[in-house]
Amino acid sequence: MRSKFNDYVSEVLEPTLLLAFLISLVGIAAAASYGGISYANSFLVVVGSVLAQMSVNLTNDYHDYASGLDRESAKTKFSGGSRLVASGAVKHKDVLFIGIAAAAIAGIIGLYLAFAVSLWILALIAIGAVAIFAYTKYITRFPLLPEPFVMFAFVLVGMGSYAVAHGSFTGIYAALPTIIPAGVLGGIALLANEVPDAEIDKKFGRRHAVIVFNSNRKTSAYYIGLEAFTYALVLYGVIRSILNPFFLLVFVTLPVAAYVGVGIMKYRNPQSYEKYMAANITAIFVYQALLVIAYSL
Numbered sequence: 084m085r086s087k088f089n090d091y092v093s094e095v096l097e098p099t100l101l102l103a104f105l106i107s108l109v110g111i112a113a114a115a116s117y118g119g120i121s122y123a124n125s126f127l128v129v130v131g132s133v134l135a136q137m138s139v140n141l142t143n144d145y146h147d148y149a150s151g152l153d154r155e156s157a158k159t160k161f162s163g164g165s166r167l168v169a170s171g172a173v174k175h176k177d178v179l180f181i182g183i184a185a186a187a188i189a190g191i192i193g194l195y196l197a198f199a200v201s202l203w204i205l206a207l208i209a210i211g212a213v214a215i216f217a218y219t220k221y222i223t224r225f226p227l228l229p230e231p232f233v234m235f236a237f238v239l240v241g242m243g244s245y246a247v248a249h250g251s252f253t254g255i256y257a258a259l260p261t262i263i264p265a266g267v268l269g270g271i272a273l274l275a276n277e278v279p280d281a282e283i284d285k286k287f288g289r290r291h292a293v294i295v296f297n298s299n300r301k302t303s304a305y306y307i308g309l310e311a312f313t314y315a316l317v318l319y320g321v322i323r324s325i326l327n328p329f330f331l332l333v334f335v336t337l338p339v340a341a342y343v344g345v346g347i348m349k350y351r352n353p354q355s356y357e358k359y360m361a362a363n364i365t366a367i368f369v370y371q372a373l374l375v376i377a378y379s380l
Contacts, residue, residue, distance in 0.1 A: 090172045094144070094165060095137060095181060098364070102269045103136035104129060105371035106237050109265040110244030112378035113258035120248040124196060128247040131192035132240050134185045138215045141182030144168050146219040148175040156283045157353040161360035162276045186215050196247050203252065207243045210236060223284075229277075229291040230270040238266030260320030261330070261374045264313035268367045271309050275343060275363040278302065279353035303348035310340040313370075329377040336373075339366035 107129045114120050144165040147153040153169045156162075167173040190208060197204035213222075214236045223229050241262035246252045255262075274292060277284065281293040296302045317333055320326035339362050346359030 087172075090167050091177070091181075094167045094173045094178060095141070097137075097140050099140065099272070100133050100136055101368055102237065102272060102371075103132040103240060105368065105375065106241045106262075106265045106269065107132040107244040108375045109261055109371060109378075110241040110246075110258065111248040112375045113241075113255075113261060114245045114249035116378045117254050117257065118249065121250060124200065124250075125244070125248040127192050127196060128244045131189045131196070132244065134189035134192070135211050135215065135240075138182045138186035138189060139218060141178050141185065142215055143219045145175050145179040145182065148178075150287055152283060152287045155286075156280055159279060159353050159357045159360065161357065161364065162279045162353065182215075186212075200247050200250060201252065204243055204246065207239050210239055223289045223291060226290040226295050227292055229289075230274050233273050234267045234270030236266075237269035238263055241266050257325050260316045260325055261378075264316050264333075265371050265374055267309060267313050268370060271306065271313075272364055272367050274302075274306055274309070275347065276360055278347055278350055279356055279360075299348050299350050303344050306347055307340070307344040310337075310344070317374075327377065327380065329380040330374065332373045332377060333370050336366040336370045339363070 111120065111125045111129070114125075144153075145168070147156075148165070148168045153165065158166050158169070165173070165178075168175050168178055189211070193204060193208040193211070197208065214232070218229075218232070222232050241258075242252070242255060245255055245258050245262065249255075277291050277293045278299075281291075284291065285294045292305055293302050296305065314334060314337060317326065317330050321328055321330055343359050343363040343366070346356060346362075350356050
């Protein structure tokens with residue numbers, strides 16, 4: 084029984100939840116640097132953001148299993164779908180139920196914050212709902228759309244967190260040089276993890292960037308270009324004195340981005356590529372955490 088419980092905990096609490104958690108903190112930290120914040124609302128927006136991403140993860144695992152994709156993909160720690168669902172350790176219908184429950188709670192929190200802070204948050208809730216219920220079955224089938232959609236959704240998480248903590252969207256322009264990179268990194272994490280799944284994903288009708296480019300070199304160039312964009316925005320913020328010089332600390336992760344770019348270009352098989360996915364997600368977490376820390380310095 085204990086092992087079964089642990090399996091469900093592992094399925095629900097995936098490490099990638101740190102993406103939503105840290106992006107929310109970036110928005111809140113930005114709001115705090117420009118004035119007082121509501122700690123209660125800040126707590127709620129973090130919980131709601133994490134629950135929303137949890138719902139996306141779980142519904143994605145459900146659909147991957149139900150479609151048969153999970154049973155054909157090669158499993159690594161970062162790609163290939165859920166080992167727990169595919170092995171039967173966790174029931175796929177339970178995963179869907181938990182995902183819907185997480186979405187419902189996130190939706191209730193979002194509605195409260197929308198009426199307490201700004202009705203514009205309703206638009207963010209609508210986009211979140213699309214991400215939860217339409218991403219896997221529909222958005223992944225549009226050429227080159229999956230990664231930009233995920234980036235956009237994560238950027239909105241940061242913007243919504245700023246507005247909720249600050250009490251309005253006033254002054255958010257000054258926070259965009261950190262919120263946008265933090266959100267784009269969420270899409271970059273997806274891109275790097277799609278590389279081992281491309282062959283099977285294509286078979287099941289998906290059209291993400293790795294499939295459309297059909298070239299390790301082109302995928303690597305896309306990855307490096309997106310990474311460069313995030314660093315350029317932070318550098319722009321520092322040069323324009325929007326951000327303090329401590330934000331340049333994010334550049335310590337630049338060698339890792341280059342390392343992962345080379346790994347994508349040299350991709351051969353899921354097992355040898357796993358170290359690059361591990362490096363990528365670790366560097367992304369460090370980058371986002373440094374953005375939060377820099378706001379306090």
